Amino acid sequence: MANHKSAKKRIRQNAIIRLRNRYYKKSARTAIAKLRSMTDKEEATAYMPKVISMIDKLAKGNTWHKNKASNLKSKLMKRIAGL
Numbered sequence: 001m002a003n004h005k006s007a008k009k010r011i012r013q014n015a016i017i018r019l020r021n022r023y024y025k026k027s028a029r030t031a032i033a034k035l036r037s038m039t040d041k042e043e044a045t046a047y048m049p050k051v052i053s054m055i056d057k058l059a060k061g062n063t064w065h066k067n068k069a070s071n072l073k074s075k076l077m078k079r080i081a082g083l
Helices: 005-037 041-060 066-081
Strands: none
Touching: 005 041, 005 066, 041 066
């Protein structure tokens, strides 16, 4: 267990950040799954910017690696183009 005041604060901060990251990651995964399940091209094209924004925010904050984010966006765009 932490002995210093700063170490205790860091434990509290990490817990809050972890929960926030889990929420945003889960929200993004759900949005990606919803986009993948769409069959209408116009609907998917309209929804795509929202999903890309979520992915970019996760990559910007180092929650997801930038290459993972790039690969996800590329695959989603290919999928929508193929509809």
